[in-house]
Amino acid sequence: xxxxxGSPRTPGSEHPHVELRNAEGVRIDPFGNxxxxxxxxxxxxxxxxx
Amino acid sequence: xxxxxxxxxxxxxxxEDSFVLDIAEGPDSLTFSLDVVLTPGHPRYTEPAPxxxxxYLTATLTLTGASEIRWLRRSPQTYRxxxxxxxxxxxDRLVLDGDHFxxxxxxxxxxxxxxxAPTLEITDGxxxxx
Numbered sequence: 001x002x003x004x005x006g007s008p009r010t011p012g013s014e015h016p017h018v019e020l021r022n023a024e025g026v027r028i029d030p031f032g033n034x035x036x037x038x039x040x041x042x043x044x045x046x047x048x049x050x
Numbered sequence: 051x052x053x054x055x056x057x058x059x060x061x062x063x064x065x066e067d068s069f070v071l072d073i074a075e076g077p078d079s080l081t082f083s084l085d086v087v088l089t090p091g092h093p094r095y096t097e098p099a100p101x102x103x104x105x106y107l108t109a110t111l112t113l114t115g116a117s118e119i120r121w122l123r124r125s126p127q128t129y130r131x132x133x134x135x136x137x138x139x140x141x142d143r144l145v146l147d148g149d150h151f152x153x154x155x156x157x158x159x160x161x162x163x164x165x166x167a168p169t170l171e172i173t174d175g176x177x178x179x180x
Contacts, residue, residue: 002140002156009055010064010089012103019140027131034132037069038085038102042131 003046016046054144059170060111062092065141067104070157073138079114080153080162082141086111086170094172108174111141113151115166124158144168 002019019042020028027035027042035041054060064087072083086109088095095105128136139156150163 002142004066007064007066009091010067010087010104012098013064013067013087021129025127025129027129036133037129037131037135037137038099038104038106039132040101040103043067043103 004043012040013043018044018046020044052146054168057167060144060168062089062095063087063109063170064089064104065111065144068106068140070138070141070155071108073157075119076114078116078119078164079112080116080119080160081113082111082153084109084111084141085137086172107172109170109172112169112171113153113162113164113166114169116162116164118161118163120161120163122159122161124160125156127156129156 004013004017006013006015006017008014020030022028027037029035029041030044054065067087069085070082071085074081085106087104087106094107098105128138130136141153141155143152143154145152146165149165150161153160
């Protein structure tokens, strides 16, 4: 997993998000489904606890 | 310390979500082949393709003129996606720190002792690079 801080100059990545990979190095979504690297499913937003 | 987005050719890209496809090392240079993320200020920027997070184009990012290339860490790990394409991860940090650039990502961490500005060449002729 890689945590991304995000950048206000990049639409779609303004906020912190993560990229997930399984133990085999396959890019996955939070449910474990393989995703393409450019897809929105490969950019999982972080929900902070209130 | 100078972050990559302060260099003219990198002012309108977002490396942290760009994908490293290959790294080629020369005697005094390092070239990263990328699926690079363009930000709206880039002249080649278009709206992301349907289903994609960003505007991606293939490109090469080159740092040259190094008197020394010092690898602090290097990883052979590759990542595979649902389409079968592989990559080496992202560039999570590219800064000029005094007399050297530090470049860091899943693939490793390297110092290049040069102050020459990085260059970016878009190698993709299509709108979205897919």
